[in-house]
Amino acid sequence: MSKLTEETVKNKVADRVLSMRSSAVRDLFAAANRDDIISLAGGMPDVSLLPAEAVQKAAEAAYDTNRKEALQYGGTPGRPETAKVFSMIMETGGVPGVDPADILITTGAQEALDLLGKTFINPGDVILCEGPTYLGALQAFAAYQPEIICIPFDEDGMKMDLLEEELQKHGKGGVKFLYTIPNFQNPGGVTLSLERRKRLLELSEEYDFMVLEDDPYGRLRYEGEPITPLKALFDQVIYLGTISKTFAPGLRTGWIAAPSAVIEKVNLMKQGTDLCGSTFDQVIVEHYFTDTPWEETLAKFVDTYAERKDAMLAALEEFMPEDVTWTHPTGGFFVWLTAPENVDLVALLPQALEQGVIYTPGNGFFPDGETGKNCARLAFCFESPENLRAAIERMAKVIEDSRA
Amino acid sequence: MSKLTEETVKNKVADRVLSMRSSAVRDLFAAANRDDIISLAGGMPDVSLLPAEAVQKAAEAAYDTNRKEALQYGGTPGRPETAKVFSMIMETGGVPGVDPADILITTGAQEALDLLGKTFINPGDVILCEGPTYLGALQAFAAYQPEIICIPFDEDGMKMDLLEEELQKHGKGGVKFLYTIPNFQNPGGVTLSLERRKRLLELSEEYDFMVLEDDPYGRLRYEGEPITPLKALFDQVIYLGTISKTFAPGLRTGWIAAPSAVIEKVNLMKQGTDLCGSTFDQVIVEHYFTDTPWEETLAKFVDTYAERKDAMLAALEEFMPEDVTWTHPTGGFFVWLTAPENVDLVALLPQALEQGVIYTPGNGFFPDGETGKNCARLAFCFESPENLRAAIERMAKVIEDSRA
Numbered sequence: 001m002s003k004l005t006e007e008t009v010k011n012k013v014a015d016r017v018l019s020m021r022s023s024a025v026r027d028l029f030a031a032a033n034r035d036d037i038i039s040l041a042g043g044m045p046d047v048s049l050l051p052a053e054a055v056q057k058a059a060e061a062a063y064d065t066n067r068k069e070a071l072q073y074g075g076t077p078g079r080p081e082t083a084k085v086f087s088m089i090m091e092t093g094g095v096p097g098v099d100p101a102d103i104l105i106t107t108g109a110q111e112a113l114d115l116l117g118k119t120f121i122n123p124g125d126v127i128l129c130e131g132p133t134y135l136g137a138l139q140a141f142a143a144y145q146p147e148i149i150c151i152p153f154d155e156d157g158m159k160m161d162l163l164e165e166e167l168q169k170h171g172k173g174g175v176k177f178l179y180t181i182p183n184f185q186n187p188g189g190v191t192l193s194l195e196r197r198k199r200l201l202e203l204s205e206e207y208d209f210m211v212l213e214d215d216p217y218g219r220l221r222y223e224g225e226p227i228t229p230l231k232a233l234f235d236q237v238i239y240l241g242t243i244s245k246t247f248a249p250g251l252r253t254g255w256i257a258a259p260s261a262v263i264e265k266v267n268l269m270k271q272g273t274d275l276c277g278s279t280f281d282q283v284i285v286e287h288y289f290t291d292t293p294w295e296e297t298l299a300k301f302v303d304t305y306a307e308r309k310d311a312m313l314a315a316l317e318e319f320m321p322e323d324v325t326w327t328h329p330t331g332g333f334f335v336w337l338t339a340p341e342n343v344d345l346v347a348l349l350p351q352a353l354e355q356g357v358i359y360t361p362g363n364g365f366f367p368d369g370e371t372g373k374n375c376a377r378l379a380f381c382f383e384s385p386e387n388l389r390a391a392i393e394r395m396a397k398v399i400e401d402s403r404a
Numbered sequence: 405m406s407k408l409t410e411e412t413v414k415n416k417v418a419d420r421v422l423s424m425r426s427s428a429v430r431d432l433f434a435a436a437n438r439d440d441i442i443s444l445a446g447g448m449p450d451v452s453l454l455p456a457e458a459v460q461k462a463a464e465a466a467y468d469t470n471r472k473e474a475l476q477y478g479g480t481p482g483r484p485e486t487a488k489v490f491s492m493i494m495e496t497g498g499v500p501g502v503d504p505a506d507i508l509i510t511t512g513a514q515e516a517l518d519l520l521g522k523t524f525i526n527p528g529d530v531i532l533c534e535g536p537t538y539l540g541a542l543q544a545f546a547a548y549q550p551e552i553i554c555i556p557f558d559e560d561g562m563k564m565d566l567l568e569e570e571l572q573k574h575g576k577g578g579v580k581f582l583y584t585i586p587n588f589q590n591p592g593g594v595t596l597s598l599e600r601r602k603r604l605l606e607l608s609e610e611y612d613f614m615v616l617e618d619d620p621y622g623r624l625r626y627e628g629e630p631i632t633p634l635k636a637l638f639d640q641v642i643y644l645g646t647i648s649k650t651f652a653p654g655l656r657t658g659w660i661a662a663p664s665a666v667i668e669k670v671n672l673m674k675q676g677t678d679l680c681g682s683t684f685d686q687v688i689v690e691h692y693f694t695d696t697p698w699e700e701t702l703a704k705f706v707d708t709y710a711e712r713k714d715a716m717l718a719a720l721e722e723f724m725p726e727d728v729t730w731t732h733p734t735g736g737f738f739v740w741l742t743a744p745e746n747v748d749l750v751a752l753l754p755q756a757l758e759q760g761v762i763y764t765p766g767n768g769f770f771p772d773g774e775t776g777k778n779c780a781r782l783a784f785c786f787e788s789p790e791n792l793r794a795a796i797e798r799m800a801k802v803i804e805d806s807r808a
Contacts, residue, residue, distance in 0.1 A: 001608040001615060004640050004663040012580065012614065013669055014526045014548065020672050047475040052468075055475065059467035063460045071451040071459070071652035107511050107656075110679040118547060122418045139676030143522060144418065176416065204405040210416065211405060236408050248475035250683040252511075259408040265417055268424050272543030275514040278682050279654040 019142050021369050038391040040359040040378040043186065043333050045245050049300055054292035055248075061287040062280045074279035076271050077263070078105025078255070082282040085289045086241060086255045092295075093218055095232045095239065098257050104266055107277050109216060109242040109254035111270075113140035116212060116238065116256070118269045120177060121146045126170055128209070129179040130158050132336070132365030132372055134186045137179055137214070146176070148367040155327060157182060157192030160199045167207045177210035177238075182230060184217040184332025187365050187377035191330065194227050201234050214240040217332035219298060222306035224330050231257065238262060243285055245333075246298055251281040305333070311385030312378065315392035321400055326378075333381040336362070339374045339399055346373050348398050357394040423546050425773050442795040444763040444782040447590065447737050449649050453704055458696035459652075465691040466684045478683035480675050481667070482509025482659070486686040489693045490645060490659045496699075497622055499636045499643065502661050508670055511681050513620060513646040513658035515674075517544035520616060520642065520660070522673045524581060525550045530574055532613070533583040534562050536740070536769030536776055538590045541583055541618070550580070552771040559731060561586060561596030564603045571611045581614035581642075586634060588621040588736025591769050591781035595734065598631050605638050618644040621736035623702060626710035628734050635661065642666060649737075650702055651692055655685040709737070715789030716782065719796035725804055730782075737785040740766070743778045743803055750777050752802050761798040 002008050062070040069079075077083070083100035090098050106112040113136065121127065121144035129137065131150020141148060151163045158180060167175060180200070182192035192200070204211050213230040231239040242254035256266060270276075288294060312335055316326050326337040337359075339345060346361040362375025378395075380388055406412050466474040473483075481487070487504035494502050510516040517540065525531065525548035533541065535554020545552060555567045562584060571579060584604070586596035596604070608615050617634040635643040646658035660670060674680075692698060716739055720730050730741040741763075743749060750765040766779025782799075784792055 001640060002612055004614070004642075004665050006665045006668075009663075009665040009669060012524060014522070014524055014529075017523060017669055017673065020676065042477075044477055047472060050475065052471065055471060056467050059463055063463035064456075067456065067459060068452060069654070071454065071654040073446075073448055073648075073653045107678045107681070111677065114677045118418070119421060120416060120418055125418075136676065136679060141676075143673065143676050208406055210408070236405055238408075244477075248684070249477045250473070250475040252678065252680070252682040252684075259413075261408050261410045261413040264410075265413060265421055269421065269547065272424065272540065272545075272547050273515065273518045273677075274511040274656065275540055276656070277511070278656040278685050280652070280656075280688075281682050281684060284684075 016143050016145055019145055020139065036356045037353065038357050038383055038387045038394070040357065040380070040383070040391055040395070042382060043379050044382050045249060045301070046304065046382055047248055047250070049297070049304060050248065051297060054288065054294075054297060057292055058284045058288035061291070062283040066283045070280045070283040072279060074276040074282065076276050077267050078277055079279060079282045079286065082286045083255070085286050086257070089289060090239070090241065090257060093229070094226055095229050102257055102260055102263055104256045104263050104270065105277050105282060106254045106256060106270075107274060108244060108249065108252040109214060109240045110136050110140065111273070112240045112254050112256045113137050114143070115266050115269050115273065117141045117144045118273070119265050120210070125176040126174060127176050127179060128163070128166065130181065130185060130188065132187050132362060132375070133179070134181060134214070135364050138365070138367055142367070150366060153185065153188055153190050155190050157185065157190050157196055158200070160196050160203070163200070164203060167203060170207075172206070173208050175207060175209040177212055178204065179212045179214065180230075181214045181216070183215055183227070184220065184329050184334070186217070186332070187334050187360070187362070188336045189327045189329030189332055189334045190336075191227065197227065197230055197233060201230065210238060212238045212240065216242050216245050219246050220302060220305060220333070221331040222302060222309055246301070247285065247288055247294070251285055252278065253281050253285045305381055308380045308383070308385055308388055311388045312380040312392060315389040319393045319396035321396065324399065333379050335378045335380065337376045337378055341374050343374050343399055343402060345376045348402055351401070352395060352398045355394040355398055357391045357398070359395060420547050420549055423549055424543065440760050441757065442761050442787055442791045442798070444761065444784070444787070444795055444799070446786060447783050448786050449653060449705070450708065450786055451652055451654070453701070453708060454652065455701060458692065458698075458701060461696055462688045462692035465695070466687040470687045474684045474687040476683060478680045478686065480680050481671050482681055483683060483686045483690065486690045487659070489690050490661070493693060494643070494645065494661060497633070498630055499633050506661055506664055506667055508660045508667050508674065509681050509686060510658045510660060510674075511678060512648060512653065512656040513618060513644045514540050514544065515677070516644045516658050516660045517541050517618075518547070519670050519673050519677065521545045521548045522677070523669050524614070529580040530578060531580050531583060532567070532570065534585065534589060534592065536591050536766060536779070537583070538585060538618070539768050542769070542771055546771070554770060557589065557592055557594050559594050561589065561594050561600055562604070564600050564607070567604070568607060571607060574611075576610070577612050579611060579613040581616055582608065583616045583618065584634075585618045585620070587619055587631070588624065588733050588738070590621070590736070591738050591764070591766070592740045593731040593733030593736055593738045594740075595631065601631065601634055601637060605634065614642060616642045616644065620646045620649050623650050624706060624709060624737070625735040626706060626713055647689055650705070651689065651698070655689055656682065657685050657689045709785055712784040712787065712789055712792055715792045716784040716796060719793040723797045723800035725800065728803065737783050739782045739784065741780045741782055745778050747778050747803055747806060749780045752806055755805070756799060756802045759798040759802055761795045761802070763799060
């Protein structure tokens with residue numbers, strides 16, 4: 001074969017690769033390893049809050065009591081014992097009665113997104129999501145070349161009037177599925193109201209599209225009462241769960257809960273994708289949620305993140321120019337900030353780095369990579385309240401300086 | 405949305421799902437949990453041979469010394485420290501000098517197959533492989549709808565004259581890539597000779613196709629001298645490695661070593677597929693291969709499997725009818741058995757179960773699902789020599805009875 005250079009490889013890759021954007025920002029971040037830089041960019045849970053003894057106890061099950069199973073290949077859908085634990089977690093989160101047989105375990109919820117795209121998307125299919133939405137969902141779906149259409153949100157989540165307008169354009173059966181993060185959306189931080197959840201499900205029936213409910217942050221509520229999950233309102237919803245925010249993302253364990261006809265097809269696609277997930281990690285996850293006081297640890301997460309969220313909102317209020325706005329999350333990891341149209345937060349990143357702060361510019365959360373350059377996702381999950389305050393002060397200065 | 409039944413889901417799935425075959429045999433196997441059944445079907449390493457203390461020592465690094473990193477998200481290409489270990493493993497396996505930056509870590513080598521398919525295959529692209537070949541590779545590639553063409557092998561691996569004939573049909577640039585398992589092929593058990601390896605690389609240059617070298621079994625040689633890997637003969641080869649057979653498949657850790665232009669594109673596809681692999685498992689793997697006497701443990705694997713291989717070959721010689729033939733592996737996990745054309749080993753599976761033995765019928769290893777019904781893959785890796793002898797005796801009886 002000829003030498004595999006950038007040039008020859010470009011001529012060999014599949015068309016779908018051309019629809020993928022590499023994140024230029026990611027490269028910039030990789031360069032940003034200076035100690036004095038405060039990051040509002042990553043969506044990383046603070047795993048230092050996990051009690052060491054709980055982690056060890058859960059790990060012991062994998063290297064000791066369940067060793068032979070944990071080291072061996074598992075079934076493609078994952079360990080039935082672990083699925084049972086996920087059914088229990090869903091029950092404590094407001095979705096009772098999910099049959100563990102209707103749960104398929106994935107390598108993080110990211111793999112769930114890929115598998116659902118792989119199972120359902122033909123090139124050109126129309127799919128809907130919030131705009132902005134989770135970057136990783138856009139990447140997962142883009143590989144299967146759909147037309148992705150974004151529906152704007154306000155503080156009550158996706159706007160149902162705009163959704164209905166869009167649905168009318170495509171007619172019944174014209175949309176393959178709608179992807180939503182109803183709780184503390186990534187990157188918006190907003191939560192879909194109960195009224196809109198009900199309306200969304202009505203529309204899904206009227207226009208016959210599937211609903212994918214992605215719920216990584218649902219357990220991280222800092223104020224107010226939980227809102228009934230879509231999956232609890234209608235059992236045909238395809239629900240995506242993960243332990244990345246309630247336990248540890250390094251264990252890459254998520255799941256899909258869906259009607260068995262869906263699970264069967266997704267399972268077929270997973271056979272070729274990775275055969276099975278890590279049984280070792282599944283055993284650990286299973287024991288973490290049965291043998292350790294995980295709800296106490298979760299309460300500690302909630303207290304810590306709540307304090308950080310408050311610190312960020314207070315700092316935004318204190319430092320940001322008057323014409324900058326932001327969302328007011330009651331949970332999750334993120335605030336969505338909107339500067340005036342003429343402020344380009346992509347172009348300002350080098351100045352921000354200079355000032356010792358990084359954030360994720362908003363355009364990465366739109367399929368066109370262009371919309372949202374005046375916006376940014378600010379993560380409050382990982383830094384201390386003091387650092388968050390300093391970071392927002394620095395960012396405000398960058399925005400102000402850009403207009404001087 | 406309408407209820408997601410088998411019927412409605414069938415109308416919603418992407419076209420690629422229709423090109424996937426579910427394994428009917430898998431269902432039969434699931435039913436075969438009787439204690440008196442000896443399995444020649446699975447390709448499972450015997451993880452009970454792993455020293456408990458080595459596993460614990462490696463796990464300790466993940467839950468204790470490297471805890472924070474092991475529990476957190478990692479980079480998409482995987483931990484650089486783990487890539488360094490894989491470069492070392494490749495060096496001890498005859499491929500020196502691979503830059504760890506040219507290694508991307510995957511969720512088992514199965515994900516490597518999926519990612520390479522996702523990166524390179526357009527619907528209709530021609531790809532070549534041995535026939536029969538690894539079922540999981542067929543499943544991984546089939547999702548991207550290529551035309552898969554099989555080249556027969558003999559005891560010296562893929563037949564180069566038949567390969568050349570096929571290449572002539574497609575012309576220069578007419579084949580996207582060739583996938584091969586040169587050492588102790590799955591399911592064939594055969595090994596590509598050095599002479600043919602060199603010829604294969606010549607042909608790859610003449611006809612300009614990429615070569616994917618999948619090497620799960622290379623370290624499990626029971627006789628003779630290792631043959632130089634394709635990757636060592638030509639550094640542009642795309643090499644797939646795994647720790648599933650030298651350590652533990654439950655940790656789902658494999659890798660791709662390839663020119664950086666390839667790694668870059670594969671990395672882009674992996675971002676959307678699962679974001680990153682399990683950092684927890686990568687830390688364990690890393691420490692297993694640096695802090696424990698893994699080559700001693702490997703020697704124990706080799707001794708045990710060698711004995712089982714000999715037992716199976718002796719039993720085949722002793723019990724099989726004269727018109728049945730089989731390959732004579734010098735390593736790996738499998739023997740490929742060929743019965744006369746009129747013996748249907750798919751149809752005979754229920755009788756085999758009745759007799760207390762299962763095997764994998766050969767048709768699963770061909771893309772059409774039809775060729776090879778008179779063949780079977782026999783795994784000698786998991787059962788004791790006594791059990792293997794009994795299993796072959798039972799299988800021979802099933803074949804003989806079918807002709808009575």
